[in-house]
Structures are given as structure tokens and as C-alpha cells.
Amino acid sequence: MTVDPLPPHLRVAIVGGGPGGLSTAIALSKVPNVDVTIYEQASMLKEAGAGISIGQNTWNVLELLGVADTLTSGHVTSTVLNLNGKTGEVLHRVERTKSENRPNIRTQRTKLQSALLSHVRPGIIQLSKRLLRVIDKVSNGVELQFQDGTVVTADLVIGADGIRSVVRDIAWPGYEIKFTGTTIWRALLPWDDVKDLDPRFGTTAWWHLPTTHVYLSPVGESLGEIAARSWQDPATHSASKVSWGVPVTKAHVEAHFTVGNTNLPVKAAVCLPLTMRQDYLPAVREVLSKVHEGDWREFAAFAGPELSELTAWNNKIVLVGDSSHALSGAFGSGAGFAMEDGWILAQTLAYFRNDLSRALPLFNDIRVPYYSRMYGHLQKEAARREAKLREMGDVSEDDRVRMKVIKDGGSDMSWIYGNNIAEVWRTALEDIKGSSKVHMELAALNSI
Ligand SMILES: Cc1cc2nc3c(=O)[nH]c(=O)nc-3n(C[C@H](O)[C@H](O)[C@H](O)COP(=O)(O)OP(=O)(O)OC[C@H]3O[C@@H](n4cnc5c(N)ncnc54)[C@H](O)[C@@H]3O)c2cc1C
Structure with missing residues (x-):
């Protein structure tokens, strides 16, 4: 041989x-x-x-790598909602079948x-x-x-x-x-602190306004995730957006999602037309306010x-x-x-x-x-x-x-x-x- x-x-x-x-x-x-x-x-x-979604494509490769069985923690995203952030109207709902071998999850990146x-x-x-x-x-x-x-x-x-x-x-x-104009602020927080503020907070959901959205999802182990996005004109905002995962203050983040906030930065005020400056539902704003000082990280999206x-x-x-x-x-x-x-x-x-x-x-x-x-x-x-x-x-x-x-x-x-x-x-x-x-x-x- x-x-x-x-x-x-x-x-x-x-x-x-x-x-x-x-x-x-x-x-x-x-x-x-x-x-x-x-x-x-x-x-x-x-x-x-903060969190990360593991869908079927990702599970497939995790199986091949021999890692799938090691990833045991996460929130099963069998229902995913898209809602109007001001009125709470459900605009789109995804219900996933239970037939998949490994269900889609949202888990902690770590x-x-x-x-x-x-x-x-x-x-x-x-x-x-x-x-x-x-x-x-x-x-x-x-x-x-x-x-x-x-x-x-x-x-x-x-x-x-x-x-x-x-x-x-x-x-x-x-x-x-180049900076795409989208900035994302992300944090994890104990979900027990917020999950009862609205019955839909137990479900993975996007809460939308015209130029922003707030993503809320449990990620398992009693933790939840907020990923709040805002769009600003890249022509005027690219210069300062060079870093990734930068710690920012609560006031800095909340200003982008609260019209009445007197701390609304000038740059946010000038880039959003008046007609688009709406407020989120109080419960959504309350979730944002529950993030502990020092826990927010800013991610400027480049492409x-x-x-x-x-x-x-x-x-x-x-x-x-x-x-x-x-x-x-x-x-x-x-x-x-x-x-x-x-x-x-x-x-x-x-x-x-x-x-x-x-x-x-x-x-x-x-x-x-x-x-x-x-x-x-x-x-x-x-x-x-x-x-x-x-x-x-x-x-x-x-x-x-x-x-x-x-x-x-x-x-x-x-x-x-x-x-x-x-x-x-x-x-x-x-x-x-x-x-x-x-x-x-x-x-x-x-x-x-
Ligand atoms: C807001 C947001 C949400 C996302 N959500 C999801 C999701 O739900 N599901 C999903 O699958 N993906 C998601 N992604 C995408 C995902 O995070 C990335 O695609 C993924 O992390 C890419 O992995 P990577 O290893 O290529 O790069 P990275 O994760 O960026 O890792 C690069 C590594 O290289 C190191 N490095 C960089 N420069 C150097 C250097 N000069 N010398 C040595 N080391 C260096 C860095 O420290 C880092 O550890 C999301 C991304 C964003 C921005």
C-alpha cells in the first residue's frame, strides 16, 4: 500500500x-x-x-466547524416585529416555523x-x-x-x-x-429592568421613526440588547466618525431619540427636518434611559x-x-x-x-x-x-x-x-x- x-x-x-x-x-x-x-x-x-443573530446560514457553518453544540445560550427569535416607534402600530411580523433543526437566536457576542x-x-x-x-x-x-x-x-x-x-x-x-451616515449605539442591560414596560419587549423588535430606529431584543441569561440607529448626512458628519466601539454618554445617545430633550445636539437638530422630528413612545425612551452610564458604545458604519x-x-x-x-x-x-x-x-x-x-x-x-x-x-x-x-x-x-x-x-x-x-x-x-x-x-x- x-x-x-x-x-x-x-x-x-x-x-x-x-x-x-x-x-x-x-x-x-x-x-x-x-x-x-x-x-x-x-x-x-x-x-x-452587544448581541448577534445566529440564523440558519450561520448555524450551518458552525456545524461544519464543530462549534454549533458549544453555543448554547441565546433568545429564540421565533417572532420578530417591526413597529412604528411613535404609535406602536405593528407594521410587519415574522413568525418562524419550528421545523428548523437549530432555531434562529439572538445571543451575546461574547x-x-x-x-x-x-x-x-x-x-x-x-x-x-x-x-x-x-x-x-x-x-x-x-x-x-x-x-x-x-x-x-x-x-x-x-x-x-x-x-x-x-x-x-x-x-x-x-x-x-466611507461613513455611510448611519451611527449605531449599542448596550446590554438586565432585561428584568425593562421587559414589563411593554408586553412586546419580550419579543425581538425594531421600533422605527423615519430616520432612526431602536432595536430591542432579549439575548438570553436575563440580558437584553439595545441597538439604536440614527442617520445623519455623511457629507457633514463623516470627519468625526472614524472609530468603532467608542464609549459615549447616556445624554449623547438619548439626544438622538428624544425631540423634547433640551440637550439635543445642534448637529442632530440641523440634520433632521422638522417634519421628521418625532418622539418615540415613552416606554421605548424609558428603555434607553435604563442603560447605565458608561455602558453605551458608538459604532459609525462605514462601507x-x-x-x-x-x-x-x-x-x-x-x-x-x-x-x-x-x-x-x-x-x-x-x-x-x-x-x-x-x-x-x-x-x-x-x-x-x-x-x-x-x-x-x-x-x-x-x-x-x-x-x-x-x-x-x-x-x-x-x-x-x-x-x-x-x-x-x-x-x-x-x-x-x-x-x-x-x-x-x-x-x-x-x-x-x-x-x-x-x-x-x-x-x-x-x-x-x-x-x-x-x-x-x-x-x-x-x-x-
Ligand atoms: C451594528 C452591527 C450589528 C451586526 N449584527 C450582526 C448579526 O446580528 N449577525 C452577524 O452575523 N453579524 C452581525 N454584524 C456583522 C459582524 O459583526 C461582522 O461582520 C463580523 O464581526 C466580522 O468578523 P471579522 O472577523 O471579519 O471582523 P471583526 O469582528 O471586525 O474582527 C477583526 C479583528 O481584527 C483585529 N484587528 C484589526 N486590525 C488589526 C491589526 N492591524 N492587527 C491585528 N489585529 C487587528 C480586531 O481587533 C478584531 O479582533 C453586525 C455588525 C454591526 C456593525
């Missing part, structure tokens, strides 16, 4: 220890002869932000992170490693230079460093992200254009997660996308036995069209909304709110929320090899 020799040894540096970096490391740890190190800038791994972390091979994460530069060493991989003065070389650098990616900035010079390739420098650099598609959380499933990227990347490397020149183009072929479809969808949605607004002319505030929520004819989003990445991989293999051989190939890959 002949034993296959090991594939060539591959030194892989993952920059970033978010959902993308951690899941990529888990998936790569099953690929023979790959040495993985994660370099994370933070001195300890802690998630900024729960997802610790579930992933518990499956990462011990000793491969290096903290306090802020990447400053990558340099193409041509025949000897890529050099990574860190803020602490250390330097390492890798055959493959995986940029899992988020929407403000340093890897992308260097390998895709000229790429730029950047579509990339035509997610690989660079002759297949020595690849982007996964938010760095690869700067969509600013547009579909509320970015952690799922990041994990799908990581899993697919590992399959391509295993399949081509660590041959970067063949694996990375296949990764591109699978993921670029998927992200392209997302960009296309958002463009179409924006055009539809603008046309509708023009057509409606002068409309009441309530109609504007209704329009925000109710989309003509809706659109089938199962290509995102029902995405099964294992099926995607199977189809890709069928495309490149012809279906008769695929079952054998997949059987051989089962251990990966």
Missing part, C-alpha cells in the same frame, strides 16, 4: 481574532501540514458590541466568541500584535511587521482584520471606506466598494470576513459570512494540497460572486427606495415609516439566510471535476 506524502508545509498568518480569524484557524487546523498563527492587536480577546475560542488549538493566538505593515518578499512569502517591533514571515497572510483592514489597505492601495478579487500578491494574501466585503453589517449576518469564508478557504487548501496557486483562485471563484450579489442587491434596494420616495412626493411621517419597513413584493433572501456552505462547496467541486467523481472526492474530504 502506498501512503500519500504530506502536502507541502504552509506557514499561515491570520491577522485578526474576530469571528473570521477564529473560524479560519479552526477550519485550517484540520488541513494537513498547515501551521497557523493568529495575530490579534488587542491585549485580550473581548468582543465590542458567547459566539467564546464558543469559537474553545475550538481554537491552544497556543496559536498571539495577543498585543498590531500589524503595521506587510511586505512582499517575492520568493519567500510575506513579511509581517508589528507595532511591538517584531517581524515574522508567512507563506500566506489571511486578512481577517475587519472592515478597517490594514492588510487590505496595503495590498489593495487606493481602496477606501467600501466591491472587490473583484479577494486575493493579492500572487496568491500570498487573501481576505476573509468584513475586510473582504465592506458592507457595514448590511445583512446582519457578517459573522456568518466571515465563518463561511474561513471554512471554504480551508476546503480549497485541503483539496489542492496546500497549493496556493490553485486553491486561492477557487476561493475567489466561490466567494467573489456571492459578495457581488450582495452589493447588487443593496444597489437595487436603494434605487427602489429612492424611486418610491419620488413617486410618493409629500408623505406623512407614518407613511415614511411604513415605507421603510414594508418592501414591495419583498424579495427572497434565502440565498443569504438559508445558505448552506457545504452545498456551495459541493457544487463548486461538481463544476470543476464533473459530478461522477465528486462523491469520492467528498468522501475523501470528510475528515477535513
Whole structure:
């Protein structure tokens, strides 16, 4: 019997220890002869932000990573409401069937992170490693230079460093992200403090006004989440919105959601037309006021254009997660996308036995069209909304709110929320090899 020799040894540096970096490391740890190190800038791994939704697409990839059973905490989002924030009118209701193997949940970000972390091979994460530069060493991989003065070389650098990616900035010079106009303030709080203020606070719900909304949801373990969004004209507000997860005061946040508040900042007052300055229901405002001083974090949403390739420098650099598609959380499933990227990347490397020149183009072929479809969808949605607004002319505030929520004819989003990445991989293999051989190939890959 002949034993296959090991594939060539591959030194892989993952920059970033978010959902993308951690899941990529888990998936790569099953690929023979790959040495993985994660370099994370933070001195300890802690998630900024409050809650996160885990839908079917995300569960699918968590299953493949072997992590799904570790994620046990969360609020089952069997009902999701969209309401008028001023009148309380229910504008849209989703009731999910119970047939799914794992129900959709809203959980704490830290729960997802610790579930992933518990499956990462011990000793491969290096903290306090802020990447400053990558340099193409041509025949000897890529050099990574860190803020602490250390330097390492890798055959493959995986940029899992988020929407403000340093890897992308260097390998895709000229790429730029811009403030979208949306700012999100997020916090967790004990849900027992607020859940009785309105019977609907036990349900995941968006409370809308024309240019703002307040998302309220239990996240399990007696905690709940508030994610309050406000839109401001990016032309006048981009300069100050450069950071992520910035602590802000209660007064700062509440001012954006309370017309009568005498602290309403000038910038909020000038950017909202008078007709749009409405008040939220008292119960919604009371929830906002219950957040403890010091607990609010501000996230300014940035977005950047579509990339035509997610690989660079002759297949020595690849982007996964938010760095690869700067969509600013547009579909509320970015952690799922990041994990799908990581899993697919590992399959391509295993399949081509660590041959970067063949694996990375296949990764591109699978993921670029998927992200392209997302960009296309958002463009179409924006055009539809603008046309509708023009057509409606002068409309009441309530109609504007209704329009925000109710989309003509809706659109089938199962290509995102029902995405099964294992099926995607199977189809890709069928495309490149012809279906008769695929079952054998997949059987051989089962251990990966
Ligand atoms: C308001 C909001 C709500 C969202 N809700 C959901 C949701 O419900 N469900 C969902 O699936 N997704 C959601 N998302 C999207 C999700 O948060 C992201 O898509 C996901 O975190 C992307 O993971 P990532 O690993 O690519 O990047 P990140 O999570 O941003 O992780 C990047 C990591 O890289 C590190 N890093 C950055 N620069 C460097 C450097 N120079 N050197 C070393 N390390 C570095 C960072 O410290 C960080 O740890 C939401 C996003 C937003 C903004």
C-alpha cells in the first residue's frame, strides 16, 4: 500500500481574532501540514458590541466547524416585529416555523466568541500584535511587521482584520471606506429592568421613526440588547466618525431619540427636518434611559466598494470576513459570512494540497460572486427606495415609516439566510471535476 506524502508545509498568518480569524484557524487546523498563527492587536480577546443573530446560514457553518453544540445560550427569535416607534402600530411580523433543526437566536457576542475560542488549538493566538505593515518578499512569502517591533514571515497572510483592514489597505492601495451616515449605539442591560414596560419587549423588535430606529431584543441569561440607529448626512458628519466601539454618554445617545430633550445636539437638530422630528413612545425612551452610564458604545458604519478579487500578491494574501466585503453589517449576518469564508478557504487548501496557486483562485471563484450579489442587491434596494420616495412626493411621517419597513413584493433572501456552505462547496467541486467523481472526492474530504 502506498501512503500519500504530506502536502507541502504552509506557514499561515491570520491577522485578526474576530469571528473570521477564529473560524479560519479552526477550519485550517484540520488541513494537513498547515501551521497557523493568529495575530490579534488587542491585549485580550473581548468582543465590542452587544448581541448577534445566529440564523440558519450561520448555524450551518458552525456545524461544519464543530462549534454549533458549544453555543448554547441565546433568545429564540421565533417572532420578530417591526413597529412604528411613535404609535406602536405593528407594521410587519415574522413568525418562524419550528421545523428548523437549530432555531434562529439572538445571543451575546461574547458567547459566539467564546464558543469559537474553545475550538481554537491552544497556543496559536498571539495577543498585543498590531500589524503595521506587510511586505512582499517575492520568493519567500510575506513579511509581517508589528507595532511591538517584531517581524515574522508567512507563506500566506489571511486578512481577517475587519472592515478597517490594514492588510487590505496595503495590498489593495487606493481602496477606501466611507461613513455611510448611519451611527449605531449599542448596550446590554438586565432585561428584568425593562421587559414589563411593554408586553412586546419580550419579543425581538425594531421600533422605527423615519430616520432612526431602536432595536430591542432579549439575548438570553436575563440580558437584553439595545441597538439604536440614527442617520445623519455623511457629507457633514463623516470627519468625526472614524472609530468603532467608542464609549459615549447616556445624554449623547438619548439626544438622538428624544425631540423634547433640551440637550439635543445642534448637529442632530440641523440634520433632521422638522417634519421628521418625532418622539418615540415613552416606554421605548424609558428603555434607553435604563442603560447605565458608561455602558453605551458608538459604532459609525462605514462601507467600501466591491472587490473583484479577494486575493493579492500572487496568491500570498487573501481576505476573509468584513475586510473582504465592506458592507457595514448590511445583512446582519457578517459573522456568518466571515465563518463561511474561513471554512471554504480551508476546503480549497485541503483539496489542492496546500497549493496556493490553485486553491486561492477557487476561493475567489466561490466567494467573489456571492459578495457581488450582495452589493447588487443593496444597489437595487436603494434605487427602489429612492424611486418610491419620488413617486410618493409629500408623505406623512407614518407613511415614511411604513415605507421603510414594508418592501414591495419583498424579495427572497434565502440565498443569504438559508445558505448552506457545504452545498456551495459541493457544487463548486461538481463544476470543476464533473459530478461522477465528486462523491469520492467528498468522501475523501470528510475528515477535513
Ligand atoms: C451594528 C452591527 C450589528 C451586526 N449584527 C450582526 C448579526 O446580528 N449577525 C452577524 O452575523 N453579524 C452581525 N454584524 C456583522 C459582524 O459583526 C461582522 O461582520 C463580523 O464581526 C466580522 O468578523 P471579522 O472577523 O471579519 O471582523 P471583526 O469582528 O471586525 O474582527 C477583526 C479583528 O481584527 C483585529 N484587528 C484589526 N486590525 C488589526 C491589526 N492591524 N492587527 C491585528 N489585529 C487587528 C480586531 O481587533 C478584531 O479582533 C453586525 C455588525 C454591526 C456593525
